[in-house]
Amino acid sequence: MKILRPDYMEAFKCIGSPCVDNCCIGWDVDIDEQTFEKYQKIKGNPLETLIKDFIHVNMAEHDCTVNFAVVSLMENKRCPFLDDTKLCKIQSKYGEAYLSNVCAQYPRIYNRINNRLEVSASISCPEIAKSVLFNSKGVQFETAEWADKRQVMISYDVNTKLKAFKGKPAEQLQKIRWICLDIMQDGAFSLEERFEIIGQFVYGLTQARNKDEITNLMNQCRKKNVSKYDLDALSNNMIKRSKQILDILDPKSTIVSERFLHHYKESEKVLKDRDLNLRALKHQYYDSYFENRGYIFENYFVNHMFKSLFPFTEAEWIFHAYLLMLCRYQMMKRQLLGIAIAHKGLTDELILDYFQVFSKAIEHHKTFMLDLTEWFEYMKIDNMKSVKKILL
8 A cells, every 4th residue: 555655654663762752742632442441451560559549530522542541640740651761561562562552553644635635743752853853955745655464543534535525625635735825845835825825816716606617726836936025134124024813822820841941031121121133143143053954944835735635624704814824933933042042052962852842832732722713713814914014
């Protein structure tokens, strides 16, 4: 069977204990029904007591292949099955076959479009983050043989040939997402320009009334024309609105990651000083790092767009999916600017740590994307003019 994947997937392997983070700390741990039944048969060793005390049937369960049961985390947000070396006690004794579907699959993400399987991975995994972010050649895609025998969880299973999609953008999902990916990887434009071109395209799709108009829009978008907007990577709007976006997140109340909170507090402590010449400091400490490393943000967003079938899955309205991606960029720019000033420059180590912990804290947040979508509606951010006025 063939599978489409980014090229970094070929070499990926979990490194276990040496990892700087742990995927069993800070997150809910879900147990599928088949694995739950295996655990009920474990008798006569200390794991039996742990299973009885910490694994419970999930009364809000919505998919028995994913979260039939849930592990109750300890006070320090650690999975009780982690040993002192940050390895799973169940896996150490019984092997990988005893891992739940969620534990076995992370950080891999599977989608299926018209019966064609795709796999990518989350940058919340440090090893994936390292492979994706620092690839100066950019993320490339390849078709490979898929030999994994274990059942996989499909995040998005899409049939674009459904009658409900006829004459709508979703019917052209594959063409549209690859146009967006092509724009994001076009180094002839600044990242701000790429975001604008994608925004104009996605908004245009929301206004298209039939298949012919969608086709014309796709053909026009390939010309990648930037509008009359004077794009400023450090506008007063960006500084103001990125702070509002972070306030919606409310990190001190909703984020458990100490590393993310450290970056947040460090950055905000710097940026609240109104006497700073932010433009000069940005040039000195932020721009000097990214000048020859524009591929870092590009790679991050290409990976995000591929795994989320951008712009079709993160929100009911595809323009909201674009706005959610743009807000990610605004938050990251703001925080990295503060970090750069605090450290008098950026390093690969700081970048890796920030992007990985940002992904873990934000992309897996249970309510933030919904809260942001409600904010878009409240602020009436519903076209590119309002984007320019309010967000850029």
